[in-house]
Amino acid sequence: DVKVTQSSRYLVKRTGEKVFLECVQDMDHENMFWYRQDPGLGLRLIYFSYDVKMKEKGDIPEGYSVSREKKERFSLILESASTNQTSMYLCASSGGGPGTQYFGPGTRLTVL
């Protein structure tokens, strides 16, 4: 079975802090994704990566950056957290082609 893990289930940070959300997958998948989920808006893609050190902006990249130094790990970085970044963050991975995306358990981030 595909396993996608995220470093924290719940996280509370202060405005202006730098925040790192970590995601690890164990299926040797090429593609990894970061989404945020907000009520009434569904899942929105922040960034994705199709290879090590490769990244592309999704639909809402403002205020975020990412890092993929190893194939199995994809990090989401909030350079200076703001209250409007309070949300549920979901990581996913998929194999090549029309690969199904498999999701981690999510990190519920609260920025005070």
Place this chain on the structure above:
Amino acid sequence: AQKVTQAQTEISVVEKEDVTLDCVYETRDTTYYLFWYKQPPSGELVFLIRRNSFDEQNEISGRYSWNFQKSTSSFNFTITASQVVDSAVYFCALSEGRRGFQKLVFGTGTRLLVSP
């Protein structure tokens, strides 16, 4: 642009009732994939099904069935004899992207509440 519409925000049923979750999509691609995911209260999205645009056969898996109709751009999901454990948010998604790589566009989800 790709778009997925789940018009039903929330549905409430009593256990053992059948329920259908609607999904309508828009795409200009001739080859695409459609997905359904379940998000239980624990938060993790669980993959349920993937269908490609060339396969319009309906699919049944236990109490779950899916009806794909290209003519109406719909990919509806039916749960037969619903159970309390079916309570969750269900997302429909559509693939987009270049060959060899696919992103997903999600609908806003339908919350299903099944009461005993």
